[in-house]
Amino acid sequence: MVIDYVKISVKAGDGGNGAISFRREKYVANGGPDGGDGGRGGNVYLKVDSNTSTLLDFKYKKKFKAEDGKKGEGARRTGKSGQDLYISVPKGTIVRDIDKDAIVVDLSNDNQTYLIAKGGKGGRGNSRFATPTRQVPNFAEQGSKGAEKNLELELKMLADVGLLGFPNVGKSTIISTVSSAKPKIANYHFTTLEPALGVVKPKNGEPFVMADIPGIIEGASDGVGLGLTFLKHIERTRLLLHVIDVTGSEGRNPVDDFYNINNELKKYSEKLFAKKQIVVANKMDSLTNDTLLEELEEVCKKENLKLFKISAVTRQGLDELVEYLAEELKHIPKEDIVAIDEMYDVEEAVDQEWFVEKVSDDYYTVTGAPIERLMSKVNIFDIESRQYMQRTLNAIGVMTKLKELGLKSGDIIDVLGYQMEYSE
Numbered sequence: 001m002v003i004d005y006v007k008i009s010v011k012a013g014d015g016g017n018g019a020i021s022f023r024r025e026k027y028v029a030n031g032g033p034d035g036g037d038g039g040r041g042g043n044v045y046l047k048v049d050s051n052t053s054t055l056l057d058f059k060y061k062k063k064f065k066a067e068d069g070k071k072g073e074g075a076r077r078t079g080k081s082g083q084d085l086y087i088s089v090p091k092g093t094i095v096r097d098i099d100k101d102a103i104v105v106d107l108s109n110d111n112q113t114y115l116i117a118k119g120g121k122g123g124r125g126n127s128r129f130a131t132p133t134r135q136v137p138n139f140a141e142q143g144s145k146g147a148e149k150n151l152e153l154e155l156k157m158l159a160d161v162g163l164l165g166f167p168n169v170g171k172s173t174i175i176s177t178v179s180s181a182k183p184k185i186a187n188y189h190f191t192t193l194e195p196a197l198g199v200v201k202p203k204n205g206e207p208f209v210m211a212d213i214p215g216i217i218e219g220a221s222d223g224v225g226l227g228l229t230f231l232k233h234i235e236r237t238r239l240l241l242h243v244i245d246v247t248g249s250e251g252r253n254p255v256d257d258f259y260n261i262n263n264e265l266k267k268y269s270e271k272l273f274a275k276k277q278i279v280v281a282n283k284m285d286s287l288t289n290d291t292l293l294e295e296l297e298e299v300c301k302k303e304n305l306k307l308f309k310i311s312a313v314t315r316q317g318l319d320e321l322v323e324y325l326a327e328e329l330k331h332i333p334k335e336d337i338v339a340i341d342e343m344y345d346v347e348e349a350v351d352q353e354w355f356v357e358k359v360s361d362d363y364y365t366v367t368g369a370p371i372e373r374l375m376s377k378v379n380i381f382d383i384e385s386r387q388y389m390q391r392t393l394n395a396i397g398v399m400t401k402l403k404e405l406g407l408k409s410g411d412i413i414d415v416l417g418y419q420m421e422y423s424e
Contacts, residue, residue, distance in 0.1 A: 003214050004155040007098070013041030013066040013082035015143025017122035018128070020379075021074035022136070033137055034076050035126040041119030041146040042066030042082030046095060046105070047113045049088035057088075066117070069143055072125040082119055092236070096152040100339035104388060105150075108158060116151070118347055120144035129388070139385035142376035147346070157269040159197060160212035160329055162237035164265075166257055169245040170282040173312040175212040178322055195340070203319075205326030209401060235269065239276050240323065246281040246293050246309075254281070255298045258291045276332065278306050280321065285311040356401050362411045364402055366393070375416050389415070 016038025023031025044066050067082035067418040089095075093107045095116070105114045123141035130137055163171040179198025201207045241262065244254045258279065266273040279300050281293060293309070299308040308324070310317035354368030374392055393399055395414070402413065402422075409424045 004055060006055045006062070006153050007151070008062045008064065008153060009148065009150050010044045010085075010087070010117050011063075011065040012044050012117040012119040012146030012147050013040070013068040015041045015122040016069035016071040016079035016082075017092055017142045017224065018123035018125035018140035019072035019074060019077075019079075020126045020138060020140045023075075032135065033126045033130050034074055035140050036072035036074070036077040036079065037067030037125050037128070038072045038122030038141075038143040039079035039081040040122050041069045041143065043084045043115055043119045044117040044147075044149075045084060045086045046089050046093075046107060046114045046116050047086045048091050048093070048107050048110060050110060053088040054090060055093070055153055058153065066119060066146065068146075069119070069122050070264045071143075072122070072140070075129055076125065076404060078109075078408050080120060081122075084119075086113075091154055092156050092158040094154045094156060096154070098150040100153055100341075100344070102344045104341065104346075105346055106340060115346055117147040117149050120146040125347055129377075134258050134384050134388070137384055137388075139377060139379035139388070144373075156236050158209065159237050160208040160379055161200075161210045161239045161241055161325055163210065163212050163241050163243055163276075164244035166245070166250070166252065166261065168250060169257075170312045171241045171243050174241075174243065174280075174282070174310075174318070175210055177211055177312055177315060200322055200325075202322045204325035206325060207332065209331055210241075210421060231405060235272060238334060239278065239328060241280055241325070242268065242277050243280045243282050244296065245283055246296060247283045247286050247288065248292050249283070249286070254292050255263055257301055258296065276328070278325070280308045280329075281307060282312055284309050284316055285314050316320065318411070320366035354396070354398060356398060356405065358405045359414075361406075362408075363414065364407060364411060365414045366402075367416065370396065371398075371416060375418070379416075380418055 018038050019035035020263045021033065021035040023034050025270070044064065062084060064087055066085035066097050069077035069082045072079045084364070089107055091108060091110065095104045095107065095114070096102065097104050105126065107114060121144045123143040126137045126140045128141075163175060165171055175198045179200045198210050199207050242256050242258065244251070246254050248254060262277075280294070281296055287293060297307060306324075308317055312318065312322060340383065350372055354366065354371050357365045357367075359365055374389060377385075378389045399407075407413070407422055409422060411422050412419050413422055
């Protein structure tokens, strides 16, 4: 079974919390704060695995999470970092961030690795908050959350030459003859239900990969039959080999076949339609009506296309075709089909915006992401920790804004549920 499109979610590990700890050693008087930092959360990576050729593994597992960092300990010991998670994907996987509607990366190189979700930072222990005036900080920082991503993975076949044509025109026989690929071959429609790849080794020139694209029927670009699923697989091929049953044994006309297939290509993608195409008149060993071949020859002449006359069964003309393909590929560079969003940043931007609101004459609220980060460090039962919070609110401008709104002595300030009475 070929699975070439899946949706998954990934979650990097959260950072460990910082520790609140004080030295308590024999013969050591007045031990100070020694809480260590929390460990970093594990990252999530996508890695190309040459032994994987399908996204089938993701059919049953769609959620992935890296390990969280461990909390800090006393004696300034930093918590253990969470273990990174590596997710294996087949070569040719396109990754899209669903929430941001951005194509993130094209994983088309051997052993390519990409950081898709970054682990959260470990929180600072209370030893980090000690100052000459705050010698016994009874608070620490919570670790930050690891990134979460909803992703689409789409597999697009990597091949140099794509075999194109209606079902039962001999594509499977051609690829099984010129390469080691072993597709199913039989005399009925849609025998090839999944693309087959084969490495072709010409006598002269570099080896190349040939893909047997499952049969396309009229209406494929609109999703008829196996349609768009298969058309996607030929987007990356550099050269198209249009195989036609020149005998018309299926009751179709070779010329009509030629135009019908090309119409489907054009409707699906102008870029795909513009690829270099070579026409192959197959089943020459069974040809009984020369008129059909002559009509196809006229069309190829009119369209300025190279025509090869072969028989995949008897190998007639195959060697010449393979050598020609190898030579042509020398002059056709590989190119990226997808456009990567260059502005995409794996690290989420840190939200610095905070908000104050006057709810009534004597009641105000303070909210926002930086306020949440601040309160994650605060121990509201510790006077020094509360003083640290108040100094920070003043430093970032919250208190100035509250006074502009009319804050006066005796009014209540609600900071994410923690209420305090203001006094000048």
